[in-house]
Amino acid sequence: MANRTVSVSGERGLAASPAPITxxxxxxWLRGDMVLAVLxxxxxxxxxxxxxxxFIGWTFYISVSDWKTSTPDFTFVGLKNWTRxxxxxxxxxxxxxxxxxxxxxxxQCIVIGFTLAVLLDQKIKGEALFRTMFIFPFAVxxxxxxxxxxxxxxxxxxxxxxxxxxGMGWFRPTWHANIEYGIWAVSIAAxxxxxxxxxxxxxxxxxxxxxxxxxxxxxxxAGTWATYRYIIIPLLMPVTFTVFVLTGMNSIRIFxxxxxxxxxxxxxxxxxLALNMFQTTFGAYRFSLGAAIGSVMMFLxxxxxxxxxxxxxxxxxx
Amino acid sequence: MxxxxxxxxxxxxxxxAAFALYYAMPIYVLIxxxxxxxxxxxxxxxxxxxxxxxFDSFTTAWGLVSPNFRTSVMIxxxxxxxxxxxxxxxxxxxxxxxxxxxxxxxxxFLVGMFLPYQGILIPLVLTLxxxxxxxxxxxxxxxxxxxxxxxxxLLFRGYYSGIPNExxxxxxxxxxxxxxxxxxxxxxxxxxxxxVVLLWQFTTIWNDYLIGLVVLSNPVRAPVMVAVKNTAGSFxxxxxxxxxxxxxxxxxxxxxxxxxxxxxxxxLLAGALKG
Numbered sequence: 001m002a003n004r005t006v007s008v009s010g011e012r013g014l015a016a017s018p019a020p021i022t023x024x025x026x027x028x029w030l031r032g033d034m035v036l037a038v039l040x041x042x043x044x045x046x047x048x049x050x051x052x053x054x055f056i057g058w059t060f061y062i063s064v065s066d067w068k069t070s071t072p073d074f075t076f077v078g079l080k081n082w083t084r085x086x087x088x089x090x091x092x093x094x095x096x097x098x099x100x101x102x103x104x105x106x107x108q109c110i111v112i113g114f115t116l117a118v119l120l121d122q123k124i125k126g127e128a129l130f131r132t133m134f135i136f137p138f139a140v141x142x143x144x145x146x147x148x149x150x151x152x153x154x155x156x157x158x159x160x161x162x163x164x165x166x167g168m169g170w171f172r173p174t175w176h177a178n179i180e181y182g183i184w185a186v187s188i189a190a191x192x193x194x195x196x197x198x199x200x201x202x203x204x205x206x207x208x209x210x211x212x213x214x215x216x217x218x219x220x221x222a223g224t225w226a227t228y229r230y231i232i233i234p235l236l237m238p239v240t241f242t243v244f245v246l247t248g249m250n251s252i253r254i255f256x257x258x259x260x261x262x263x264x265x266x267x268x269x270x271x272x273l274a275l276n277m278f279q280t281t282f283g284a285y286r287f288s289l290g291a292a293i294g295s296v297m298m299f300l301x302x303x304x305x306x307x308x309x310x311x312x313x314x315x316x317x318x
Numbered sequence: 319m320x321x322x323x324x325x326x327x328x329x330x331x332x333x334x335a336a337f338a339l340y341y342a343m344p345i346y347v348l349i350x351x352x353x354x355x356x357x358x359x360x361x362x363x364x365x366x367x368x369x370x371x372x373f374d375s376f377t378t379a380w381g382l383v384s385p386n387f388r389t390s391v392m393i394x395x396x397x398x399x400x401x402x403x404x405x406x407x408x409x410x411x412x413x414x415x416x417x418x419x420x421x422x423x424x425x426x427f428l429v430g431m432f433l434p435y436q437g438i439l440i441p442l443v444l445t446l447x448x449x450x451x452x453x454x455x456x457x458x459x460x461x462x463x464x465x466x467x468x469x470x471x472l473l474f475r476g477y478y479s480g481i482p483n484e485x486x487x488x489x490x491x492x493x494x495x496x497x498x499x500x501x502x503x504x505x506x507x508x509x510x511x512x513x514v515v516l517l518w519q520f521t522t523i524w525n526d527y528l529i530g531l532v533v534l535s536n537p538v539r540a541p542v543m544v545a546v547k548n549t550a551g552s553f554x555x556x557x558x559x560x561x562x563x564x565x566x567x568x569x570x571x572x573x574x575x576x577x578x579x580x581x582x583x584x585x586l587l588a589g590a591l592k593g
Contacts, residue, residue, distance in 0.1 A: 032495075033415070033495055033496040034415060034417050036495070036496040036497070037411045037415035037417060037496055038411075038417055040407055040408075040411055040496075041408060041411045041412075041423075044404060044408050044467050044471070045423065047464045047467060048426070048427055048430050048464070048467055048468065051438070051442070051445075051461075051464045051465070052430035052433065052438065052465075053426075053430065054441070055437070055438040055441040055442060055445075056433065056437050056438065058440075058441040059437050059438065059439075059440055059441060062440055062441075072444070112337070115333075116334070116337055119330050119333060119334055120334070122330055124330070124331070124334065130334050130338060131583075132576070132579055133338045133341050133342060134337065134338070134341055135575075135579075135582075135583070136341070136572060136575055136576070137341055137344075138575075139521060139568075139571040139572050139574070139575035139582070140345075140525075140568050140571070140572060141524070141525030141526075141527065141543055141567065141568065141571070142525070142527060143525075143527050143543045143546050143547050143564075143567070144543075144546065144564045144565075144567055144568040145344075146550075147546060147547070147550040147560060147561075147564045148344040148345075148347065148348055148561070148564060149344060150550065151347065151351075151364075151557065151560075151561070152343070152344060152347065154361065156361060156362075157361040157362060157364050158347075158364060161362070161364060161365065162365065192340070192341070192344065196341060200583060200587065201587065204587050249432055252434055253434045253435075253436075255527070255528055256527040256528065256543070256547075259527070259547060260547055260550060262551075273436070274434065274436050274528075277436045277439075278436070278439075278528075278531075278532075281439070281440060282532065282535075287440055290440065291440055293436065294434070294436040294437040294438075294439065294440070295437060297434040297436045297437055298433055298434060298436075298437035301432060301433050301434050301437075302429075302433075304432075305429055305432040305433070306429070309425055309428055309429060313421070313425055
């Protein structure tokens with residue numbers, strides 16, 4: 001340990017010694033290369049500027065125009081589409097669905113992910129195998145997830161068949177076909193796909209907690225529960241924050257799982273903003289209304305992302 | 319005390335095994351259903367193992383989705399390669415050439431990464447139509463490459479930041495310029511980062527549904543995920559064929575994950591920012 005410290009400071013000392021070029025030449029040379037660096041980045045800056053930021057503005061502009069057929073019409077109509085949207089039953093259902101979905105999805109991801117990470121952190125034999133099995137659904141697409149769960153959640157078969165087999169035949173939920181609670185079933189399928197990833201994030205966080213802290217807690221007489229309650233969970237807050245933002249973002253964007261499960265479902269019971277936007281725009285050619293839905297999603301996302309990135313950049317400054 | 323310990327350990331393994339079953343269950347159903355012959359497929363015997371191994375449903379499913387599978391290969395590979403190369407050079411600039419405003423620019427890139435594509439789709443279609451790229455593979459590849467700029471820059475920036483500046487200074491003293499430093503110092507040691515980024519982009523682009531659906535909507539030419547969704551939505555396709563098609567579409571990313579699990583994990587954790 002001591003040796004390493006010495007060698008590191010030695011390297012630093014070497015680097016600090018002046019380079020054999022005069023200061024002026026060095027600076028001129030550096031400036032030329034700095035220009036090159038900006039030039040190399042420029043195409044990407046332009047692409048992101050146009051394809052992301054420019055398009056967001058453009059979408060917003062379309063949302064206040066009168067484009068409702070297959071031919072573009074950019075006549076300004078103010079908030080007409082927005083008023084229409086706010087009073088639209090499907091849109092209102094979407095907001096309800098997103099709220100329910102977010103509650104179901106985020107809590108499943110956090111509870112399952114955290115529990116599995118803690119259990120896997122107990123010096124488990126075959127940890128690598130368990131980890132592989134927990135995370136692999138993350139490599140599976142939302143479409144495949146939805147197609148598979150659509151069959152697992154068929155009222156007459158699938159999981160209900162398993163319930164019947166263990167003597168719970170009276171318990172036969174209609175899952176995603178349920179008009180009232182269908183959206184919760186969607187969150188189950190989606191959490192199957194995502195919770196293993198959350199587990200990986202928590203596990204990495206747990207592995208980053210120094211052993212001394214746990215030992216110190218044990219010496220102070222803290223039991224297992226107290227150690228988790230007062231030491232580990234607070235230390236994992238940054239991970240929880242990240243998980244919250246990621247799952248929250250997923251809850252805003254949810255599209256392919258819903259589409260594969262047969263959305264929008266009876267009475268729009270499993271509809272999402274993304275699916276609504278897609279069908280309104282490319283199915284019904286109500287481009288301006290679709291643009292308004294897209295803008296709503298954008299605003300929701302900005303509320304979630306900006307605090308996250310601000311906290312991140314504060315961290316990197318430190 | 320000891321007995322209690324055995325109980326606790328036993329309970330832990332039991333919970334872990336239960337969750338392993340929970341994660342494996344859908345894939346189990348996918349595989350056994352795909353392997354059953356048409357006459358054996360019964361909704362009431364969903365969980366039972368097939369009586370023999372039959373590849374009928376896979377042959378039928380492959381007949382349905384193989385053109386789309388090929389489209390996906392032709393999109394995913396070039397798009398992942400191009401976006402990794404762009405990401406590498408961008409990450410190099412962000413990590414080692416911190417010009418004025420570079421950090422603000424980087425944050426703007428990151429914000430772009432999080433935003434839902436629905437807020438971008440309509441102008442995207444209009445622009446691709448203007449460029450004559452709408453409905454073409456090139457158009458879809460370009461779209462994936464552009465939307466991949468933020469995440470690839472982030473991953474490479476993270477990797478290059480970990481490379482000591484002393485190494486860069488040594489290169490400068492040896493007379494390397496902007497490109498020399500990249501070519502002779504960073505690029506030779508970039509392979510691990512390339513592997514992670516390629517893997518990440520491969521998975522994201524292969525599994526994409528939305529952009530493929532919008533840009534390449536023609537059912538014959540659409541990417542494989544669009545085809546799987548269409549198959550599953552049609553009442554004329556048998557249940558076991560739908561399952562087989564889903565399995566075929568999932569195979570490339572799952573196999574890559576199983577083969578390169580460690581790299582995949584590294585990408586997952588580094589990409590923790592991305593949804």
